[in-house]
Amino acid sequence: MSYRSVSWRNSPPSLAVAVARCGIRNALRHFLRREDICYVAVLVVPEGTSDYYGRAVSTFIRDPVPVDQDCNETAVVMTLAEQTIEPRTIHDRLRHGRQVVVVTEKAESLPPEFLAGADLVRHVVTPTPAHLIAASRTAKVPGMTQEFAEFLSTQSFDIIAAVIRPTRPLLNSIRQLRRMAEKRLELPTLAEKPSALRLEDTHGYGEAKDWGLRLAEDISSWKRGEIAWEDVDRGALLCGPPGCGKTSYAKALAASCGVELVVASTGRWQAAGHLGDYLKAMRASFKQAQTKAPSILFLDEFDSVGSREAAVDSDNHDYKRQAVNALLECLDPSEGREGVVVVGATNDPSGIDSALLRPGRLEVRIDIPLPDAVSRVGILRQHLGGHVVDGDLGKFTQASRGWSGADIEKLVRDVRRLARRHRVPISESLVMKAMPARRLLSDDELRRVAVHEAGHAVVGTLLFPDSIRYVYVERDVPVNPVSRVVGAAVFQHATETAGTPEYYDNRIAMMLGGSAAEQLVFGERSDGAGGDPSSDLGLASDVATRMERCLGLGEVLSVEFGKGGRPLEYLRERDPHLRGLVDARLRAQFDRAVLMLGEHRACLDQVVRKLVTDGHVEGTEVRALLAEGVRNTASVRT
Known part of the structure; x- marks a missing residue:
């Protein structure tokens, strides 16, 4: 099945590209008169405009894209800004071209021998108000006047492309551009x-x-x-x-x-x-x-x-x-x-x-991590300056878990404001009064959070015995939370010299231990494991994707690494088969975590009770409870 690009005539170009077309039409007018003529042209354009002029050239000679009998593109447009390019690279990219246009911002970026062999080397003239008036008709931008055209001729293509749109009144765009010109920063540093x-x-x-x-x-x-x-x-x-x-x-x-x-x-x-x-x-x-x-x-x-x-x-x-x-x-x-x-x-x-x-x-x-309890107290005292607050600020450290230094700095401003308003010295009680409103979790909410975090702790300790540091849950949370984190099982893993499939599967099982515990205890899962790239399911999906496509630990040995800000997500989006493999691996480890927790249900319940009662369980306690459960199970079997 053949593919034909949509003609620009059915989809008007932007005003910036339409303006660039005026300069291109003038520079290439001798070559545009005949469609079968062969040529190599070099167009030197103003700095920062090569992309627009490149697209403008394409509307003349690549609309639709002409190809030879071997499906090689015979009309070639190459844009260069500042970087130099090697002769071999030019040859590889242009060897099949019959109509070749190189758009560059600096002629010296091209090899001298290439310039000498070009049929045309020309500097494209800077756009004039007349170009803008003509381009407004091509781009279907109504309302262009001589005054507007003269003003726009002083603006960059980037700004014109960002602000001028056919669906927006031109007068409004001009007004905004003039305000931008007045407020534009002169000193970026x-x-x-x-x-x-x-x-x-x-x-x-x-x-x-x-x-x-x-x-x-x-x-x-x-x-x-x-x-x-x-x-x-x-x-x-x-x-x-x-x-x-x-x-x-x-x-x-x-x-x-x-x-x-x-x-x-x-x-x-x-x-x-x-x-x-x-x-x-x-x-x-x-x-x-x-x-x-x-x-x-x-x-x-x-x-x-x-x-x-x-x-x-x-x-x-x-x-x-x-x-x-x-x-x-x-x-x-x-x-x-x-x-x-x-x-x-x-x-x-x-x-x-x-x-x-x-x-x-x-x-x-x-x-730079979020500050721990000791650091939060230090940051608070630092911002308070000469004001001394008695006590260990234990209530503050508990209520400020997960806060950043900026959060604490704002709190200090609120504390000082309260002190001035009520004419009282700064104290721990005043600090707590300035804290954002919080609400207590209901018994059901607290128990579900405890079950979730206990699941992580138990599965993680079974698979990585020496890695758990502690597990905690919050009893009260901000009324308008920025984050959904109300508890966590904290691990410190040793650096692995060589990760095996078993190691990575164990990591996935540990990440899914919270959801597995909810499934085991309540018969259903909540949304606490998803909703964010850094969530349990988000991280587990990335680990499984790396196993299948990046580390050679899945069904194939060839590797891919994706691209963009979320390369692993990119791989999953474009490959339905990979998504199936990732889901199957996650489901297998989820079922495995449920089975492990079922075998150690007594330990899970004890950790849950301690979390509900105390809000915090040290890693040594989790290990001791598991060891005791194993001994009891062995004695019963004996």
Whole structure:
């Protein structure tokens, strides 16, 4: 069955592409008069517009796509932004083409011999108001006036494509663009004031604090000339949930290292304008950090840069590719970046291009967890400043389980406000009064949560005896919870040198132990095991997918790794057979967990009772209860 693309005439192009068509029609007018003519043309277009001009060329010579008798495409359009390209690559991509157009933002990115052999090398003129008026008819955008066209001729294609739509009145779009132009940020990078807080005085950063203090020692040694810059870490990626204090960490790190802090983000770079402006803003950040060296360049929302491997078929893939390539050049320039340490921050590292994390770039990944009980108290006292709160703040630590540093900082603002309003000193009771409203779980809710977490604890201890640390349930929860977590079984697994199918199946069974316990005790499961990629079922599905497709532990030896921000989910979406294999593996381990819990039902019930009564059971107690149950079972059999 043949496939024919839909003609642009039936689906009008965007205004930006229609404007680009005007320039293309003028540049290629001699070649467009005859459909059978063969040629190679190089069009040099303004910076940041290659994608639009490439699509515009395609509407002329690839609509529909012409092919030869061997199904090779004979009309070829190749777009280049800044990267150079090898002659061999050009030959491989263009060898079957009869009508070839290369769209580039820099002619020097092409090999000289290719330029010499081209039939046409031409710079495409910058769009004029007349082009915009003509393009508005092609794109079916009514209401274009000379005034509007003159204003739009000063805007980038990226902005025009984002704001101008046929379904929206043009006047409204123009008004919004003018407001954007007035508010557009001129300085995408900010130099931060020195922080009074040093890393030594912070709480809850764990491994990140250790790394930062080592970095401070190395930078001090480098300043004294005792070590070369090559012996200093070049960069790190901070990973953690929102509100865990990544920005505060960067400020404290710079203070401890005694260096300048320069802050930038993808959002600030993009606010500068189209792709060309975006890349200029990016380079300006690195140049500013180099000027202030020694310095720390903090790149917030680092995952927004994207990955060249994700969404390869999307319209903005070329944009992402050029952004990542430019950032790679900035992170690892040929002249080096002595005196500049780059620290990126992200909530989701899965969507970051792997090349950005290689040695010499952001070579160290540091996870910042949510603060534990001791750290939460330390953060509270830190934000309270000179105010002293008597007591161990036990009620606060219990009620703030799962809180981030940002949550505690907001609580302190509320506490101070209450103290000012009522003219009373800050106390533990005032802290608790400022806490968000909470409600007690009903007996049925508490028992179901206890059964679920006890199931994880028992199955996990049977399969990984030394890994369990403790299991807990919450008695009361926030009235408007951000998270559904009301309990957890906490394990600490030893690093496996070689994971066998049995090891991974055991992990799946442990993850499904909570649902299995609910099925055994109540005869049905609740939704507590699903609904989120980090849920029991979400994690178990990913482990099963890795076994089947990534690790060679399933029915095939060939491997796939997926792509995008959720590569394992991508594999499952496109492969119904894989989904069946994953589901079968999960069901087998679920049934296995139910059977294990049935054999140790007495232990399960004891853990449940302790959780309902005390809210917390240590791992040693779980192991002791299981050992006692095994001994009792053996004596009965004897």
